[in-house]
Amino acid sequence: MTGPFRYTDPVPPKAATGVTAEVYAQLATDFGIKDATTFVVLSPSPPLLTGAWALLRESLLAGRASRTAKQVVAAGVSLANRCPFCVDAHTVLLHATGDHHLAEVVARGEVPADPGHAALLAWAKATRTGDAGEPPVPAAHAPEFIGTALAFHFINRIVSSLLTENMLPGNAQRYRLVRSLAGRSLSRTVRRRLTPGASLGLLETSGPEPAWAAGSPAGTAYAGLREAARLGGGLLSDEDQAYVRDAVAASGGAHPQLTGDWLPGREERPGARLALLAAVAPYRITDEDVAAWRGPQHTDHCLVHLIAYGAITATEHIEAALTAHREPA
Structure with a gap:
């Protein structure tokens, strides 16, 4: 495949089989975007693909909390991580919820007029540095918001590492009218109520569920992604x-x-360099960084797993800071 993929040749939806085809089918139905490159890029590793999709579905798309509020969190995390692709995507998805003014306010980096949305946006941005604390939502909804934040700390890093910045061909999403029209095309899907847990049967890895999830499907999905x-x-x-x-x-x-000594050299520790960049500054990964590590011995499967290792290392560090104040289960 060509287009937005920088270093890999993922499995196109028309050629997918097995669990990859099942994920693509569920994506088209529940997310409304048949060829979502955010997930297609992970197709060289079905366990990563199923884990990332399950976490997004069970935290952002399903559940009882407001989809608009969770989209604000997804956008806030993406702003904090400097992921323009994901900021644009969540601007479009905020348009899809019907709150067009809020979508453009968030896209401009401004503070929403609604105090609840403003608090959620500030909380989401603060999760990157570990200063967020408990999400400003009812306790029963907290797993959905924590899961959404962690999902996008992981996804932002995958996207910034392995995709170009343009969400649409020709960078068309830079126009407000295009963002609004794209959102309207997804409005029916966004407003549907999804059955929680429907993605969990696709998971190919599993592990101990986090205490913050309180037994919710988002916790099972996060455990699967973390292990992969x-x-x-x-x-x-x-x-x-x-x-x-x-x-x-x-x-x-x-x-x-x-500049600085925080990043190892390409010649001495190319794998550590690439994983660390994916964790803290994926937008700074260069062709030279990938080439220095990859060589002829590492496949697309290897590359997405190394990037994912950096992404999950950062995500777990954020998770620990978010939940440090909580009582053990």
């Missing part, structure tokens, strides 16, 4: 894995400077 993404650590030595974890913790969620 951790597999990418096997592409690094134990020393390099520790290096990446320590550097992510030391970053404090800040966007690093272009």
Whole structure:
């Protein structure tokens, strides 16, 4: 495939089989976007594809909380992570909810007039640096909002690493009319009530569910994604894995400077460099960074797993900060 994919040749929907085809079919029905590149890019690894889709579906799309409110969180996380593709996508999806003014306010980086939306946007942005605390929502809805935030901390990093910035051909989403029309085309799908848990049967990995999920489907999905993404650590030595974890913790969620000793060289530790960039500054990954690690021995499957390892390392660090104040289950 060509188009938005920077370093991989994913499985196109028309050629997909098995669980990949099942995910694509559920995407088309429940998300309303048949060829969503955010997920297609993960198709070289079905466990990553199923985990990422399940987490997005069970936190953002399904559940009892307001879809508009959760879209504000998705947009806020994407703004904090400097992911223009995802900011544009969630502007369109906010248009799809029918709140066109809110969509454009968020897209401009302004504060929504509604106090609830303003608080959620601020909370979502603060999750990157670990300063967010409990989401400003009823306790029963907290798993959906935490799950949504964690989903997009992971997805933003995948997108910024492996896709171009243009959500639509020719960067057409930069026009307000295009954003509004694209959103209107998805309005019926966005307003549907989905059955929680319908994606969980697709998961190919599993693990212990997080306490914050309180038994919700979002927790099962997060556990599946976490286990699949951790597999990418096997592409690094134990020393390099520790290096990446320590550097992510030391970053404090800040966007690093272009210079400094925080990033290892391409020649000495190319895998650690690529995983660390995916974790803290995926928008700075270059062709040279990928080529220095990849060589002839690493496939698309390897590349998406290494990027996912960096992404989940950062996401787990954010998760720990978000839930540090909670009582153990």
